Structure formats: C-alpha cells, structure tokens
Amino acid sequence: MKLSEKNKDFFQDVFDVARLIPEGKATSYGAIAKYLGAPRSSRMVGWAMNAAHTHTDIPAHRVVNRNGLLxxxxxxxxxxxxxxxxxxxxxKVKKDKIVDYKKIYWDPNIELAL
DNA sequence: CCATTGACTTAAG
DNA sequence: CCTTAAGCCAATG
Known part of the structure; x- marks a missing residue:
C-alpha cells in the first residue's frame, strides 16, 4: 500500500503548501483551504499552522487572514x-497589517495550478 | 456524545 | 473603526 496515499491529511497538505510559499510573499488561510478543496475550512488551516509551528519548520508568518492582517x-x-x-x-507591516498585500499575495490556486 | 473554542470569513449595525 | 452574529469544520475536554 502507498503511504503517500494514505497520509493525505489536511494538516499535511497545509504544511506542504506553507513550505512552498516563496520569501517576500504571503497567502491567506482561505486560499490554502480552497487549494486543498475545502474553501470553508479556513479555520482548519489556522489549526494546522498551530500544530505546524511546533512540529516542523513552517513559515507560518507568511500565512495571514484575507485582509493581510496578522x-x-x-x-x-x-x-x-x-x-x-x-x-x-x-x-512591510503597518499596524499588524501587510502593506500592499495584493502585491505580495501568493495564491496557491494560481501559482501551484496545473 | 455534547459543549466549547479557534491563527477564518462575511455580513450587519 | 469596532462589536456581534452566524456559518463553517476539526480538535479538545
């Protein structure tokens, strides 16, 4: 049996995507959730991040909410x-919010498409 | 199993 | 700009 097939946990997918975020870029929980096929599970992405920062070296700081708010x-x-x-x-971060968020926004649905 | 909570999101006041 | 409320799904107690 294939482990890679069975290990497809939501968390694992989130970790993988988070690691693929290039430096100087950021994305939103909803975008990742949507990329994973669960656009309504944005909260789970946050939950995964919480587990991620203690488990692996995930750049969780590159994942923010839809407003670019930290x-x-x-x-x-x-x-x-x-x-x-x-x-x-x-x-650039101003008052807990990313400046020019749309410019540094990295959408897995677009960048990782195909 | 039920209740609560949370790194979300959208809407309404 | 700030607070509530509801919808959403999974983890936790």
Whole structure:
C-alpha cells in the first residue's frame, strides 16, 4: 500500500503548501483551504499552522487572514515575531497589517495550478 | 456524545 | 473603526 496515499491529511497538505510559499510573499488561510478543496475550512488551516509551528519548520508568518492582517501574531513566540519575520523578508507591516498585500499575495490556486 | 473554542470569513449595525 | 452574529469544520475536554 502507498503511504503517500494514505497520509493525505489536511494538516499535511497545509504544511506542504506553507513550505512552498516563496520569501517576500504571503497567502491567506482561505486560499490554502480552497487549494486543498475545502474553501470553508479556513479555520482548519489556522489549526494546522498551530500544530505546524511546533512540529516542523513552517513559515507560518507568511500565512495571514484575507485582509493581510496578522491575526496569528499572538500565537508566535512573541506577539512581534511575526511582523519581524515578514519585514525581514521585505514585507512591510503597518499596524499588524501587510502593506500592499495584493502585491505580495501568493495564491496557491494560481501559482501551484496545473 | 455534547459543549466549547479557534491563527477564518462575511455580513450587519 | 469596532462589536456581534452566524456559518463553517476539526480538535479538545
């Protein structure tokens, strides 16, 4: 039997997509959820991220809500770590919100299409 | 099994 | 701009 076939957990898919996010880019929970075929499970993506940051080296700071707002910053080691990491990659953050979010927005449905 | 919660999203006031 | 509320699905107690 194929393990890769059986291990298709929602979390695992989220981890994979999150790792594929290029530096200086960011995406939304909904976009990832939709790419995984669950546009209504945006919350599960956030849940996966929570598990991800303790399990693997997932750039969770590149995943924000639809407004580009750093809603998950409070779950990082420090409430400012997320902004620091984003700015370090060239992403400007103003008042917990990504500047020019649409410009740095990375949609897996488009980038990973095909 | 039922109740609560949450790193979401949209809508309404 | 801020707060509520409802819809959504999975994890947790």
């Amino acid at each position: 809603t998950g910053k409070m779950h990082f080691a420090t409430p400012t770590l997320m902004e620091e990491l984003l700015e370090k990659e060239g992403i």
